[in-house]
Amino acid sequence: MHIAVVLKQVPDLVEELEIDSGGKDIDRSSVKMKLNEFDDHALEQAVLLKEASGAKVTVVAVAAAGIDQALYAAKARGADAALKVDAGGDLLDSRRAASAIAEAIKQLQPDLVLTGVQAADDLFGQTAPYLAAALGWPHVSVVSGVEVAGAKVKVHQEYAGGRMASLELDLPAVLGVQAAPKPPRYVPVSKLRQAMASGALETVSVAPADELSGVAVTALAKPETGRGAEMLAGSAAEVAEKIAALLGERRLVRA
């Protein structure tokens, strides 16, 4: 069993985001990156599968600034190999990234590909479906629970209203992971340092993807701040009366 986990980093929202002078992207010079939370769960799911029934886990990511740290951390968490995909640019949209990664996956020939269901930066959720389409493999997204059974994989998929589907796919397959059964485990710094000292991040170059994403950012803006809230003072009855009056005055309800 060989599992490939596709990772990417997203801006860490601990730092306040600024829009760059072009107005179409955030200012990436001062931004700190962190592993996409759903990819973190995909990695945990892969490591759990490895622990349960034995597997080789390879983490794969588009070569981008700061990605080495995430790949070393993944190795410290239990990944056996790490592969950077150099596609001639580091800010690829989901479609271009998926197409570049699909080339690397074809070379790796894993039995199962896991990635996060979506990422906080674009909330696009298309990496897993694009990958599956490029590879011609079956795909399920919003997965929260994976079990390997011979040449098949059983997964749980969440629906609204607390309903859950149990699905079975032929391997090889691509899964978009919503949540691992356990929270992602801690990586002790000593293990991280060991992983960094052992080096060996492989890089594979693929032809730059020329596919169009079909989505272009025309402008990026911060949410507008409205006027400050108006605090109503007084007893509950007085406040209720003021609210009723305001609703009428501002024509928010019919008298």
Add this chain to the structure above:
Amino acid sequence: MSKVEPGRTKEEEHLEFEGMDISGHWNRMFEQRVIWEHDTSMLDKVTSLAGAESLGFCYQCGKCTPACPVDLVGDYSPRKIFRKTQTGIDLFTSPDLWLCTTCMNCLRVCPKEVNMISIMPAVREVAVAEGNVPPELQKAFENTFNHGNPLGEPARKRADWVADAGVPVTILPKEKRPVDVLFYVECYWSYHPRGKDAARALARTMVALGVDWGILGHEEKCSCDSQRLAGEKGLFEMIAEQNIATLGKYEFKRMVTSDPHAYNAFRNEYPKLGAEYPVQHYTQFLAPLMGSLPWKRKLDYKVTFHDPCYLGRHNGEYDAPREMIQQIPGLEFIEMFRCKENGYCCGGGGGGMWLDSFTANHTSERLSERRVKEAIETGAEMLVVCCPYEVSRFEDAVKSTGNEGKLLVRDVIELVDEALQ
């Protein structure tokens, strides 16, 4: 340990003794078990770790039990840890592993020098490496790794408190110049709202004294002593190396810090990494200067004082904060019955600061809650502290014990500042 072997239990179905019917379980007796009938391999697993050897020295005298602050609110103490481990409890996965605050009161009374300050971090390090970390503590570790502080606040905002200090503060990365005093602000004074109050009070006091001082601004990172004691030695070493490199860029004659844990780190742990600094806790720096402060008013408060474990027991300083309290005009000072060498612990040390819910689930009350009750018993209206962990811990404890309005909590520097205004 609690396994009952039927063959070794005596129980008479019908028994009368001095007219009393003690049939069945009322007369149940157990045969004694000798220690080698237990699985003692867990003790060997602990004592084979570098730093944890001394757990095996315990001869069960029990002096540590009444001294242990956790035993007072739970079933703990090093003696009990030894006995449980000796009889087969796995300390590496037991909740007991995370309850010790490394306050050092046990070591103070131990005739065998069983050193929990060194045992706990060694065992915790193994647990951390195996991924066995309570989630709250894991978050604090990750925050420290990613942002340089356990609160998960942005590094860039570390010196934001300066803007409201009302006095100029030299931020060394912006204004490169040699200073007399490098003030190591530490995380809670940099980010916690009540900590920032104290940092601003300190800035105004430094200016009133005419001290030539500066801070590291966004380049400062957590000293990481509590993370080390909580079992993340690798994180401590990594951040310490970064701090040492940062400190190496600036010229200063001495270092002063807000935090007894940072003081402990710079005084006792950084030298092991080859970096020695002339360092003082701010109470040690300010106590001799109190006479030259231009006091403006008397403070009419009845106060008591809580000794920080890492200033007092760990580093032997009990006088400096008391000298400050005594020199602030107007204060009436009352000692708590547990003070100085036998001071109680606030519960924040050794990682306890980031194990609040975990500890609360395994004790009858928080250590900080116990302590504010002791402070109120003295008749004082204010609890004075000098550790950045404590203001928020004790203020929360005043609220959670339903004592709101009965006890104020102030950092000693806030009182100095108040008397100067």
